[in-house]
Amino acid sequence: MINKSRLIETMFELIRIDSPSGEEQQIAGVLIDKLKGFGFNAGLDDYGNVIGRIGEYPEILLSAHMDTVEPGRNIEPRVDGDLLVSNDDTILGGDCKAGVASILEGLQVAIETGRLNRSVEVAFTRQEEIGLVGAKNLDYSKILAKEAIVFDGEGPASRITSSSPTHVRFDIDITGRAAHAGAAPENGISAIRIASEIITRLPQGRLDKDTTFNIGVIKGGSVTNAVPEKTIVKGEFRSHSAEALDNIKLSIDNAVNQVRDKFNEAKIDLLTETQFDAYSITGEEPPVSRVIRSLASIGAEPVMAPSGGGTDGNILRQHGIESVVVGMADHNAHTVREYVSLTELVEVANLCEAILTE
Numbered sequence: 400m401i402n403k404s405r406l407i408e409t410m411f412e413l414i415r416i417d418s419p420s421g422e423e424q425q426i427a428g429v430l431i432d433k434l435k436g437f438g439f440n441a442g443l444d445d446y447g448n449v450i451g452r453i454g455e456y457p458e459i460l461l462s463a464h465m466d467t468v469e470p471g472r473n474i475e476p477r478v479d480g481d482l483l484v485s486n487d488d489t490i491l492g493g494d495c496k497a498g499v500a501s502i503l504e505g506l507q508v509a510i511e512t513g514r515l516n517r518s519v520e521v522a523f524t525r526q527e528e529i530g531l532v533g534a535k536n537l538d539y540s541k542i543l544a545k546e547a548i549v550f551d552g553e554g555p556a557s558r559i560t561s562s563s564p565t566h567v568r569f570d571i572d573i574t575g576r577a578a579h580a581g582a583a584p585e586n587g588i589s590a591i592r593i594a595s596e597i598i599t600r601l602p603q604g605r606l607d608k609d610t611t612f613n614i615g616v617i618k619g620g621s622v623t624n625a626v627p628e629k630t631i632v633k634g635e636f637r638s639h640s641a642e643a644l645d646n647i648k649l650s651i652d653n654a655v656n657q658v659r660d661k662f663n664e665a666k667i668d669l670l671t672e673t674q675f676d677a678y679s680i681t682g683e684e685p686p687v688s689r690v691i692r693s694l695a696s697i698g699a700e701p702v703m704a705p706s707g708g709g710t711d712g713n714i715l716r717q718h719g720i721e722s723v724v725v726g727m728a729d730h731n732a733h734t735v736r737e738y739v740s741l742t743e744l745v746e747v748a749n750l751c752e753a754i755l756t757e
């Protein structure tokens with residue numbers, strides 16, 4: 400039986416440890432101690448991810464991330480009815496501490512009751528929120544399991560992520576020519592002007608049901624009396640469709656080339672980088688059927704839902720670890736309106752326990 404008050408206590412403890420991306424040292428230490436307390440062999444890999452194992456031939460890797468987004472310092476969690484919430488000037492950090500706490504509770508119950516009947520591994524990663532960086536740098540030589548269950552989805556445990564898009568980031572680096580804005584503007588080439596000409600040629604927002612495009616950052620110029628020489632534009636696009644991705648790449652190339660022709664003395668560099676590749680699941684994969692069986696054993700009905708984002712699951716898959724992402728009871732993630740449903744949180748821990756004791 401999941402101990403609801405202990406689970407909530409763990410949430411309070413973890414949420415009160417500040418862990419913005421890059422500052423996970425303290426929470427990592429606490430998690431290692433907890434795992435060791437359960438009888439795990441646990442420690443940090445060279446990148447600072449927490450890796451733990453109990454038993455010799457691990458079948459499953461349970462995974463969640465330790466970092467949170469900003470504003471995520473001095474978070475004060477409180478229970479409001481069936482919800483766990485924060486004050487309205489910070490996030491709650493339920494993403495992904497609800498996942499971490501549920502894994503810990505599921506493990507503790509399975510171990511205390513002597514029903515843990517398989518060897519398992521745990522990975523608590525760093526810097527998920529800034530591009531799955533911890534998972535990309537995880538020491539895979541220390542991970543033996545070939546199946547992973549990632550507790551980092553939105554909503555209830557029964558919500559299984561059915562697909563995740565390819566995610567591409569791009570930088571457009573523009574160098575024009577500086578000149579005095581009043582005395583000799585004709586000698587200048589405005590990098591900000593060039594950036595705006597490119598941006599107006601690019602799409603924006605939701606392009607179709609599977610595809611999104613966003614310019615998220617623009618930086619250029621420093622004073623009003625100079626023609627700006629440098630501007631950087633940063634953006635991203637995501638799609639489940641390879642054809643849509645190709646079309647977007649083409650339209651960025653076209654926009655940049657058109658503007659290059661128009662401002663042929665300027666230098667415009669385009670750099671694109673794929674952050675992670677799309678995947679979709681059929682439901683037949685071993686970790687997916689494992690989750691579906693365990694959901695059935697706790698009386699929950701699986702719901703397959705596509706995701707617009709990536710998780711460590713995308714990276715684990717690229718390293719040959721078949722992965723499934725389940726909900727962790729968190730809602731409105733990355734906003735100050737974030738909350739965790741306590742009823743759902745207990746169900747997530749129940750799912751974890753069921754997976755461990757099946």
Ligand SMILES: [Zn+2]
Nearest residue numbers: 464494495551
């Ligand atoms: Zn997350």
